[in-house]
Amino acid sequence: TQLLEQSPQFLSIQEGENLTVYCNSSSVFSSLQWYRQEPGEGPVLLVTVVTGGEVKKLKRLTFQFGDARKDSSLHITAAQPGDTGLYLCAGANTDKLIFGTGTRLQVFP
Amino acid sequence: NAGVMQNPRHLVRRRGQEARLRCSPMKGHSHVYWYRQLPEEGLKFMVYLQKENIIDESGMPKERFSAEFPKEGPSILRIQQVVRGDSAAYFCASSPEDRAYSYEQYFGPGTRLTVT
Numbered sequence: 001t002q003l004l005e006q007s008p009q010f011l012s013i014q015e016g017e018n019l020t021v022y023c024n025s026s027s028v029f030s031s032l033q034w035y036r037q038e039p040g041e042g043p044v045l046l047v048t049v050v051t052g053g054e055v056k057k058l059k060r061l062t063f064q065f066g067d068a069r070k071d072s073s074l075h076i077t078a079a080q081p082g083d084t085g086l087y088l089c090a091g092a093n094t095d096k097l098i099f100g101t102g103t104r105l106q107v108f109p
Numbered sequence: 110n111a112g113v114m115q116n117p118r119h120l121v122r123r124r125g126q127e128a129r130l131r132c133s134p135m136k137g138h139s140h141v142y143w144y145r146q147l148p149e150e151g152l153k154f155m156v157y158l159q160k161e162n163i164i165d166e167s168g169m170p171k172e173r174f175s176a177e178f179p180k181e182g183p184s185i186l187r188i189q190q191v192v193r194g195d196s197a198a199y200f201c202a203s204s205p206e207d208r209a210y211s212y213e214q215y216f217g218p219g220t221r222l223t224v225t
Contacts, residue, residue: 031211042113042200042216043152050211088152092212095140095204096165099152 003027004091004100012106013079021074021103023089030093032065032072037086079107111136113217114183115201121223122191130186130220134203141184142214143176146198158184191224198222 004025013019023032031050035043047056049065049072056063060083062075072089084107089100114133122128134141143155157165158178169176173191178184188195198221202214 031213033213035216040218040221042115042218045213045215048211048213090152094165095142095157095212095214096154096167097142097144097152097202097212097214098154099144101151 004089004098006087006089006100006103008103009101010104010106012108015080015107015109016078017107019076019079019105021076021087021105023072023074023100025070025091027091028069028093029091029098030069031091032069033090033092033097034063034072034074035088035090037088043088076105079105081107081109083107113201113203113215115217115220117220118218119221119223121225123225124192125190128188128191128195128222128224130188130199130201130222132184132186132201132203132217134184134201135205135215138203138205138215140204140206141178142202142204143184143186144200144202144216146200146219148197152200155186188222191222193224196222196224 007022033048034046037043047063052067052069054065060077064073087103090097116131141158144152146152154168156169156176173189175187198219200216200219202216204214
């Protein structure tokens with residue numbers, strides 16, 4: 001069974017701080033996606049990484065796919081209250097996405 | 110807005126009734142997926158469909174649940190004789206034909222099913 005563990009599970013920080021969320025697995029994935037989900041809404045795709053070692057930047061968000069394609073990280077610089085939400089990683093080898101356990105981020109002004 | 114559409118957004122059913130959840134994929138997308146998010150749990154894959162075909166239903170409960178994606182119209186997830194344990198958020202996602210190996214999926218806003 002493929003599992004994706006995210007850490008930390010919860011994170012509460014002040015506006016302006018930096019943070020990193022980790023997504024780890026013992027399985028290799030063809031691609032890995034990061035989503036953000038707000039209460040009462042569906043997950044919104046942030047980024048897809050497909051190549052081992054790949055780094056993608058989306059404004060203040062930096063995503064990295066591990067060399068072995070088993071893990072990924074999401075780094076947010078200078079967090080803002082608008083970054084608050086549930087962050088989910090999802091790995092794929094087929095069309096069936098395997099979702100991580102989620103990291104709930106709260107950014108206080 | 111060409112996003113994934115789901116309706117209804119909220120659905121309340123009594124035990125034993127049927128629930129029908131609808132999903133219209135993004136324009137140009139021919140692949141549809143259903144996921145379930147139980148309270149305080151992560152998203153779990155249920156079924157993957159293309160037009161008129163079920164490709165992978167390995168996540169579907171063996172009984173009472175069925176899904177279809179007809180040639181015309183939205184994809185339907187049907188739950189017969191609902192029980193309290195079916196209460197959850199059900200999300201539909203879609204992806205384009207040319208997704209290659211990225212397996213990118215775009216999610217709808219979900220249907221929150223409450224069984225009383």
